[in-house]
Amino acid sequence: xxxxxxxxxxxxxxxxxxxxxxxxxxxxxxxxxxxxxxxxxxxxxxxxxxxxxxxxxxxxxxxxxxxxxxxxxxxxxxxxxxxxxxxxxxxxxxxxxxxxxxxxxxxxxxxxxxxxxx
Numbered sequence: 729x730x731x732x733x734x735x736x737x738x739x740x741x742x743x744x745x746x747x748x749x750x751x752x753x754x755x756x757x758x759x760x761x762x763x764x765x766x767x768x769x770x771x772x773x774x775x776x777x778x779x780x781x782x783x784x785x786x787x788x789x790x791x792x793x794x795x796x797x798x799x800x801x802x803x804x805x806x807x808x809x810x811x812x813x814x815x816x817x818x819x820x821x822x823x824x825x826x827x828x829x830x831x832x833x834x835x836x837x838x839x840x841x842x843x844x845x846x
Contacts, residue, residue, distance in 0.1 A: 742786060748823055748824070749831075750779060756812045758800050758803030758805075763834070764796070765783060782794070783796075795816065796836050
């Protein structure tokens with residue numbers, strides 16, 4: 729039997745994609761933790777799948793991620809955000825192979841350790 733021959737259907741739940749994006753985001757240097765999805769964004773994405781700082785929308789068999797994070801203060805936020813986009817894209821592509829239309833990063837805050845800011 730060739731690899732191209734289908735022997736059935738494979739379905740991946742949207743929650744699985746959100747989990748993959750969540751853990752890919754947490755592995756990026758500079759990401760302190762996932763942020764809470766703001767209430768206005770939650771209303772905007774009512775029909776989307778939401779999971780621990782990740783909102784995903786599936787349109788025409790392509791997925792778009794909105795990732796909400798809190799960053800560490802000692803990183804370049806733009807560079808870390810670009811690395812985060814790449815990490816999510818590569819993780820989804822490697823594990824599932826579903827086309828990603830976009831990875832939008834929302835930096836909600838920067839967390840400083842107590843006593844770090846004067």
